[in-house]
Amino acid sequence: MGILRFIIRRLIFMVALVIGVSILIFFMINAIGNPIDILLAERPGVTPEVIEIVKKYYRLDRSLTEQYISWLGNVARLDFGTSIIFNQPVKDLLVTWGWETMKLQVTAILISLGIAIFIGVTAATRQYSKIDFGVMSAALLGRSLPGFFLGILLILIFSYWLGIFPSYGAYSTRNMLLGSPLLDSLWHMVLPVSMLAYFNTATLTLLIRSNMVDVLRQDFIMAARASGLKSRHVVYRHALKNAFIPALTYLAILFGLMLGTAPVTETIFTWPGLGYLYITAIQQLDFPVIMGTNLVITLMLVTANLLTDIAYVFIDPRIRLE
């Protein structure tokens, strides 16, 4: 099977999955109750006429299937509807808030990947040494340290006690750092990114180390060493390429975990991202935003999976395409 057919098949599965999740959320919201009734349960004193008008406006007087299909049709035309609480097109919200989330998460993934490769390889080449033991223990501890607890500690230490980094937000409204918006934004990113990167680094380091230990023991490494290549060249070029493949799959899982727990990260740091938007939408029962955010998060997740699958094929030609 050619690579193109493989990608097309994955794409179809991906679209099915995204639609599946949106159906799940849509019918779950509606199975539990009519969105408007739920919305109004917490807002007493609304007259029936107003309810009728609102229902008509949001097309809630039609059947569920019709509603879903019209929502899907609109989404295909990039129209996610209008937010009830922000009174803005959901699309604009998703773009601006989504950008903030991606900023944090992509930076965190890249940083943790760099650190994990360096530490993991160093530990693997010195297996059972003190460095190795220290790295392993730190990583094991790190994997169990709940991200949000770490976030709280970071804020407490670096923001409240030392006063170095800001504890909330993505930008300063006044007094930007050195008057530069870019520096100011980076300055705000330090704490949330360290929190995200810490967990990823711990997991990836463990993975890369154990794969490296396996690969370094294989014959072709011995052959490479015997042929007189420099040790650093053997380790980073020959061994790492092979040890990296399982880590690559894990990258998509980590990305999914980060996106999935973005509500927690962004609540701790009051970060204006998708997760924070989602929490606000859930609290205020802003259904268009809930549906839109869910769709975007699922889409990002599935895209990450697809990209890993494709990268996988390019890195390791032995993998069968099916």
Next chain:
Amino acid sequence: MEHRQIGTKADEEGKGSFPTPTEIDSRKHGMWSLGWQRFKRNRTGMVGLALVAVVVFFALFGPFFAPYHPNDQSAMLEFRSKAPPSLKNLFGTDRMGFDVATRVIYGAPTALVVGVGSMAIASIIGIIMGGFSGYIGGMADELLMRFTEFFLVIPIFIVILIIVRIFGIVVVGTALENIPYLNLSTIIIILGVFSWPPIARMARAEFLRLKEMEFVEAARCIGVGRPGIIFRHILPNAMPSLIVLIALGIGGAILMEAMISFLGFGDPKAISWGQLLYFNYEFLKIAPWASIAPGLAIFITVLGFNLLADGLTDAFNPRLKE
């Protein structure tokens, strides 16, 4: 592999010149006792077991050690709310005058009930689904694998949040409202329903491997029925791998509940660590102890279960590790 005894009383009454199988004490060489012997030598696993034991101890006997009643706010009357740790209040008091140490101790049973309860649900669903699809195979197997793939890719945490939130609104005014700890039960059930796919996958893999084994064939030959083979012969041998996943899952479920409660979607009537963080996070700067203590409790519990799972992997699947 577990070697079941073939010997019967009739053998024992025979000549006795042969060492009959009954003379080998199977209890000392069974899968579980061998596993325990390996586990005892594993430092990581024992540390994990000790941490879990501490949490279980406080969950069971906590009320005898807790210095105050969980609803005691008398510190408020003495103007000692947000008081720093002292002999009177080991971890200080929080903003409502509660003794932090007492509240943290009373959070232990909640955490364990959430972890064990949701994983019990997840294991039952997972083992039945995975077991049958692994044993029977064919179309059912294919369907189940696609289904679990779907569950593995969707952002579970985000879906759980919306269900918990909407369910909390819908029950208002219905008979369900009077069920004690309704919100907590909902969280437990939903966590269980969403975390079975990894268990199902592992159960399927184990059943696929074990169903071709000779002892299963032997059981089939002597006419054991399908449920008998699945539950009495294959399942006990699949348990070690599953238990590792279950231990990991308990830690994961506790963390999930903590995150849900931290975002403010927890059960207001139950004392849980995430809830304590939620209530005290706003006062992080003034009363950091009230946030650090429950955070540490979550960390210790999750770390305990993770280390326990690590030790169990080493003990039962020694081939997997170096």
